[in-house]
Amino acid sequence: MGDNQNLLAEQRRALILDEVRRRGGVRVNELTRKLNVSDMTVRRDLDALARQGAVEKVHGGAVPVAEATTHEPGFEAKSTLELSAKEDIARAAARMAAPGSAIALAGGTTVFALAQQLVEVPDLTVVTNSVRVADVFHSAQRSMTAVGPAARPGAATVVLTGGVRTPSDTLVGPVADAAIRSLHFDVLFIGVHGISAKAGLSTPNLAESETNRHFVRSARRVVVLADHTKWGTVGLSSFAALEEVDALVTDAGLPAPARGEISERLPELVVAGPSGEVIGG
Template structure:
């Protein structure tokens, strides 16, 4: 299967998952009509989503999986969800990183999308607890010349915190916490498992929650990266309140009522535009 076909399959599955969550369930024949694909294609998509643990197949269709507050999907499972929204968010958020700044980038798939754009900003110092984010910068650190690989001028200085690896490929625990406590960041970019008025920012992983608290305390400015599906989701442990957040960058799928609630509580809400643009601020 080609890269383009893979991408189309990922986009289709993201649409199916969004429909399942929005409606509480879908039927195969409804999806074949809406997506203009075969019955077999829809069933393969539902099989793939069921293997990722995000839907449960039932006779004739699928329903959402009722996730416990302690459930933490792995990086690969999350990486295929809301792809276009994550790219839109990354495109808007990268404008908040200035040349020469000291920034922190916490773990998660949206932060991973952002990292792929941050590599073009010169002279950054990047502290991260994400193995995936660190790999992005490492891969882009060198360019080819007649004399072989050469370090790119202005390539970021990257500090990987160390710690115990989680299912989402982030490093947490006392080693990570000690490293973060000793540092100070101009901006923190952080993804979340869930965000709500009552619970604030939350995660299903207790150790990750503690590491995230240190990130938030060490940053002058906290920028949260969260697609619309994260609003109203609550994980086991809260690590910050909405009062700790300076900017929320989300996508156009966030309902108007949620936008109004957020705009009342945060200094800045950025709704990223699809396929370009740098986002609408509220």
């Protein structure tokens, strides 16, 4: 991990969590050396991660939490995970959104990162069930308008579905489903709780699963954004098979065997490196 003494607490904790998940556990003394911080700082970080339900503290360190298939972390908790991977994925995926197209952005923190990359793409029509994603575009448009009448041309048209709000700040349920069923998208960008060869795309929230099914059915092209930790994870409800996915955008942490298995099943695998460049597939 190198010299990380100046990292913000949330960045440091994201690195710790990545280490826990990648190695299956860490010791406090290992983290103090790798992060170049005090024993007390590491213990505070582990306490914070344990309160979020992200790790389980054990004597001398921490191990991953064995999550139930129904467990759904909130947006804030998920936003601290795999920060750099999400940014890499978002930059690579942004190249798939053509100016003037109609796109759908489903909920999740990786799609939220993508939305921040898309505010400069002209003339998009964006349909989303994510309150956070809609706020990204509205905030960008307000800031451009504030500088004077010569606001940026081609600002996105944003349609926010109705529905019931989930812990991930997405809108789901019959109202959202009805809105999505009536529309047609060039591309759907969707994040997932889990993705696997057998279960396909899955989520712990039953209502969100149904809403996501309608998103998938309404899109000409389905692009999944998922960092390497999502591969092999299975939520309570599957909403799409791998065969329904046109492209997966992931990060360089995805192991070679998984890349091979995915490449055999999907038309396109994009492995994003730093700054969003494609480093393999």
